[in-house]
Amino acid sequence: MSAPNPIVGLGGRTDHIATVPHLDPSRLQLSPEEGTVLALVGRVERIDAVLSRSTLGEARTIAVLLSLRAKGAIVPARVVARTAPAAPVVDAAMSEEVDLDPEQKREIIDLERAIDGMDHHAVLGVPRGATAAEVKQAYYNASRRFHPDRYFGKNLGSFRARLERIFKRLTDAQNALSRAEQRPATPAPVASPAARPPSGAFASVPPASSAARPPSGTFASVQPSPAASGAAAAARPPSGTFASVQPTPAPAPAPDDPESEARRAERQARLARHPYMARSHKLTELIARGRAAITRGDFERAYQDFNHVLGLDPKNREVAALLVDARRKHDLHRAQTEVERGQEMEMRGDFAGAQSAYKLAVSLNGDNPEAAYQAARIGRELNQDPQEVRALAQRAVELKPGRVEYQLLLAQVLLVAGQKKQAKHHFEEVVRLDPDHAEGRAALKKLRWTFS
Template identity: 25%
Template sequence: MRTAAQPVPEQQQKPQLSSGWDPSSFQLTPAEGFLLSRIDGQTPLEQLRLIGGIPPEEVDRCLERWVTDGIVVFEAPESSGDAGAANPEVSGTTVDVSDGFETGTDLSRDEQQRILEFEASLDRPYYALLGIEASADTRAIKRAYFKLSREFHPDRHFGRNLGSFAPRLETIFMKIVEAYELLSDPATRAEIERSMSQAPPPETPPEPTCDAAGQAAASPEPPVDTKRAALDRLRRHFRIPEEVLAERRFRAKQFHQSAKASAHRGNWKEAGASIRLAIAFDPWDDEYKRSFAEVQARVHQVRATELLTEADASLDAKSQQDAMRMYEEALSYRPCDPEINAKAASLALDLGEFEAAREYADAACNAQPACAEHYRTLGKILRRMGLREKAREALNQSLTIAPGDVETKSEMAALMRTRSVR
């Protein structure tokens, strides 16, 4: 899915789980697990984006990753939008255009057929529309544009009786111009490629208060220029119906309630998972995001504490390397925690990793400046690094806080001795 050559999967395409993958070998968040459980080969992408429990663009990212990982496969699209973007024709099946034919025009049935088919497949990605490869250079884009113009420009049929085909031709030609203009401008082309290889960016919620697009206030705001508008159209590929939105908001509220309950019981992890789902269902509610931040902090604290306990156990088992790794992980959750930093500093000192040790010790001192022990550790580390002056400063600081500390005094004495030897 990373290569630009592949078009955005059609909304009606149904992803399915590929046979023979091992679920246990993948790290999935609860939300991702929920999404994965909804993939049954029956539900089209359009639906999954709505019911996946996470924002549509997140669904796209997950699916993209899983396709790359070989967990999920897409069946071939049903009609247009053949993955072979190079094919300008409607691939395989013929679009049912039988209704569109008109008698009494000057167009032959073949001409009508061609116009109706092309019109029915205007929603194809721009590359497919122009019938070019994603790697096509400017010349090739221009050639394709000229070729299609020769076929569909209204002037080709000037003076003939076209009936309903006159507006059809205009629509087709304007779409061709749009594709050509967007693809021949490097900036918009890059944007198109990005949105093809990723997913359409998030939608603005269609609530009246946020309906920014429409309110041009008669109108000091200049109208969106052509390219902008076309890109917006690209993004509005998927519009969520209001009833679905209401349903999603309701679900989000439920998850938020259960998150609160879990938090009350002190089960922060569970609370975090629930609130993540709430946000997935209603990514536009700031309250959920605030709650999530709170819960997240608690979850991290819990995890860090767990890790510290594990690290102590590892130390008892004489596995200093394991303990070090756990301190580091714990610090990724609570980077400023003085206790973890102090422990990590001492252990790193023992392991001879002075640079790292110094960093941890510095962090501990900063977080807890009134603790003599942290300065003593720092002093020890600095002495080993040969930074005598700095070591003396740190030890002095420690002695200022706790003047009687025997260990610090002996460390200071050792520092002085090295000097006298020299």
């Protein structure tokens, strides 16, 4: 299909026409038809669109457009299609769910991407020629922002590795600049004053006459003058002696400057507030306090302190061992305390409370025979679970089989449970340990043992 014929003076029907910018129609004395068509053109429009929307007919509309073109009201226009804006690049790290706000995320990401192309001065943000104090201060300021320990206890996700990489680069830059500052400059060699001629003086060398010059191919014999020989001999020290060299006195130490002391104290205080140093100081303080608590027998406090340290530093094996030891000593001490509390409650007639204390002591220290025996004894008197009572009595006998009361209680529990053969064995142990034990002997006498 062929394209529509172009309109001479305007262009192709699919071309665009536009109203001249800042046009004042009142100055052109436009007719009503011209005003109507100009309104259809608007700012810019395709010719075929104007023709289709006009009510004047195509031929008349073309004539009006040509008239407007002649009056300078409209001009051909070229419209460049706007490309769709590129979709924004979404950084996956920015959408990661971590305990950082968007500004912190962007700062960390941008610095990590640029830090490899930066020199040591740019990394720390100091000018070239910065002093050691300026480098140290810049490193301290950067550490406060990018040290991983600043975000201790927070969910950092992939940003933890980014922070560690940034902090390592900061540390490398600080170390390199500090070493460069401390490296002494190599002094230039200085000639000895004796070897230099006096300022402004030149050696006077008289020209040698032709008669004084030796023949070609021979060497002149130069004899030192007597005066010069005597002076040289006088200047040399005697053979076997050395010239006395006076040592340069050391400079007197500068008096203590109160302002310098104050600045040093301020730097130390700032360093102590550094997140890494504060954490290290906290760990040291907790460990020392825990050790002191163990020494004075406060095992509960020691356990709390060591447990706190292990939460801050899970890989500390020494503290893990101290925590286990503190827990063991704490449980032993607490078990003994519960036994004593149970005895007091039993004296007041609170047998249920006493048994609870005894059972708690057994759970804290399974190797306490007295706690197991007392819990079994009161449980038997209160008609509690026979299986639990038997297990407690059995545990007491296993831990200390030489106690008569332990053997007797277990024998009585077994007898009630109908286990006569096992009960007989423990009654015999009672009599063996105490031949005059009346209750044990009576039990053996009354029982009729059946063996199968």
